[in-house]
Amino acid sequence: MSKPKSLTLRTYQVGFGDCFLLKFKYATEDRHVLVDFGSTGQPKDAGDQLMLRVAKNIAETCGGKLNAVVATHRHKDHISGFATNSAGTASGDIIAKLKPDVVVQPWTEDPDAKPDATRATHISKRNRSLTAALSDMHAFSQAVLDEVDRRGVAFGPHLRGQLGFLGEDNLANKSAVENLMSMGKKNVYVNFGTDSGLEDVLPGVKTTVLGPPTLEQTDTIRKQRATDQNEFWHLQAAAGQSFTASGKSPFAPRYHYADRPPHTRWFIPRMDALRGDQLLQLVRALDKQMNNTSVILLFEAGDKKLLFPGDAQIENWSYALEQAEKKPTLKQKLESVNLYKVGHHGSLNATPKSLWKLFEHKGSAHEHDRLQTVVSTMAGKHGSVGSGTEVPRSKLVDELKKQSDFFTTQSLKKKDLFHDVEIDF
């Protein structure tokens, strides 16, 4: 039981989302860690009840017991599978029955970090205001969806699709969040440098938490206007709730004009389009902030290193990368990564180029011990080819193919629910 001999990494087909089951194989038993379980869009031919089937397969594969669950951040495409229903038959109910010993989440999910936390807390006021901003972002996302619902035609189909997708992904996933809070024996909330809580359940496996940083940690590398940002999202959420969600004008009906006189007819559609653009800018910005609360985890077993960064983007990565410049041991860990779970479904901004440059195992096909990369993604959901923002980003995928043994869930056949990668330690 001292050290695992090998690992099976099972990547599930969840469409646009992440779901990975890590089976650490020891001499006498296996230990299982589930990293994320969510989806915001399933392939057309995925069949019915995909999430339920995935949950059942997880239960079967782990023999009815999960040793740990890691929920990298609270986006729907990472946690929707944890949602429960009143009948107790949802995918999240199945996972809860697997009684994970540890549930690992970012510090922003700590109940002590909530703005309305009542007990004395070790989390600073500033950090708590960030979590307040996160809940404002949920409220704003809801308002955006309401506005799209009400005024959608004015925005045109493409914009409406993007707004719908991002708005949806950023809604509060209440039942999933509650399930994550209650399903484990122990909840561990992590930030850069803290213990992951996984070492107790994974003997012989070392884990390093590389993100997210706390605001204090971020401050050491650059001056952020975090308080402004929190206030900003608070205002946006309030504006959404007071006006746009309801469509209620701030002015009395006697000032409303029923007619659209000819001289306004060029301007009004332009303003509608402008509004749509503005909303998209805003939901993109909040989407990014949520991504940047992702847990970044590095597993080490034997001489192998596996990196799971959730959807972290450069703002989250910056602190770890900066620390790596100061601490050779940390840098060496990143350099020697053997398996990289591609950040944020292969988007253009979640595999920082400076991180990619560090990986020493990347190289041409005949290289020994070549870097393995795994991405869970689905094209056509996020961004657009025209603006060079499509997910997965073709330029990144080309590079991954060229320099690593690359696997994407897009290559899964209709009948395949998952793909396994074996790694010997």
Place this chain on the structure above:
Amino acid sequence: MTQRVPVRTRKLRIIAQDPAVRVAGQILTTTVEVPAEDLQPGPWGCRVQVIDYDSSTGVLLKPLEDAPTEDGGFSDPFESASDHTLLTNPQFHAQNVYAIVMLTLARFEHALGRRIAWGFGGHQIKVAPHAFADANAFYSRRDEGLFFGYFPGSQGTVFACLSHDVVVHETTHALLDGLRERYTDPSSPDQAGFHEGFADVVALLSVFAIPEVVGLLVDRAAGVIDGRASSRRVKAKTVTPEALRQSTLLALAKEMGQEMAEVRGAALRQSATLTPSTKYKDEEEFQEAHRRGELLVAPMMNAFIEVWSGRLEALIQKATGDLDRDRVVEEGAAAADYLLTMAIRALDYSMPVHMDYRDYLSAILTADREIRPDDSKYRFRDHLRASFKAYGFEASAVEGADEPGIWLPPKEDLAVWPKGKFTNAGIHFEGLTRDPEEVFRFIWQNRRALGVVEGAYTRVLSVRPCVRVGSDGFLLRETVAEYIQIIELEARELPRMKIEIPEGMPKDTMVTLYGGAALVFDEFGRVKFSINNRLSHHVRQTNRLKYLWQYGFFDRGATQLRRFSQLHRMRAGAMDGAVREEWH
């Protein structure tokens, strides 16, 4: 019956700064004079069209209709309206934005001595006072409009269109875009900061030019509450530069509606608290457009405070150690107004591309000296030189002028005489004052004297006749023409122009270089100034490319950052421009 004499201006009531600035609990308002015109419902005048459409709710609000007095004169429907009406009647909001946009336009036209076109093709800028439920306000060239948001605040709904400084700021973006269309191009931290900084300078000086606002601040500093002044005298110690900085710049920053900070940023506060230092300009933090903008606002506002305080020194009565309160207010408003005119006039003496703060300082000094050779009344030029220097910016004009920092007339290059000498042969004077073709002919004919790069595409952007009253009381007629030069090269070709290839830039990267000049012709059609940033200026071009490469402007999607709507979001800290790490 008396006969009505046509008037050139009309009076309209506006909110002096924003609804948070109050005296005895009442919103501080003021009456401004704007050009009189026959308005259509909107208000919709010759240059400004208010269309009160709210894109968040899809509601079009009724326009304000002008109601002439019985004898056909102009009236102000909100002359004595209650605060409640001012806040809740959208038609007052329409009047407020209309008046402030017109006032700002009039200030520019007055300073430059000619009509100013907007940056897009049309004549009338559309203004949406309640454009969306969002803490944002911006100018969009593409949509030919100014857009002001609204959002819920702690004391009820906050309307960006009721903040004087915010309306002037956005209008200034639109006017500057009309005058120098290339200033939104990526070029250098200074140019990126200039649009923001200049708009803030114009906005803040416009607010300080309102006597009611200055009066309020002076009274507050003297301990006067609720406008009930017990004494018309203020103590000498309250008018030192430091005391004025605290009691006006900082106090106004505190007084302004705090919730609007998300929209307007903190330039005013920073100008009062950013202690002079030559180090900021090289710090990473100040490479970002808004922080960079503060480095323009701070020296400008400091010069204003120094001049104001200097003017008051002579008014202090030795015996009593105090001075008249009204004179303090009057001098403050006058100094703000004067500096504002200088700041705008400088644009005619600024190059059309790649402007930096050192160039702007030379432009402001030169423009003012042209109009008022004797600087002894306000000593603005001395103070500006000193305050910019304190932040590390020395005028870029070459040495040799009798006054430091002034642009010099172009030197004729006698080495290549006669081709290096200016000639007006074949040029028609009349055309030179208004016709781009004629000006282009002049440039072509004088390309060597002007230092124009011969292999590049060259185009005249504008020819603008302007008339000003000189210090001798005579009319000063000048023509300001702008031309740009553009050349596209592969990075490998750069060394041929002595320009260094930025580190890491692939040799086949297509690079576009810009150059150009503002030519100021005197009343005889002679080149008085050629204020240029030559295409062939290899040091500047090298620095520019290095900056653009480093900050990811060669990546796709980077142009997004130039849009004002996005820029303003970045000011609120909600977005940043890190594109270097991305897979473009």
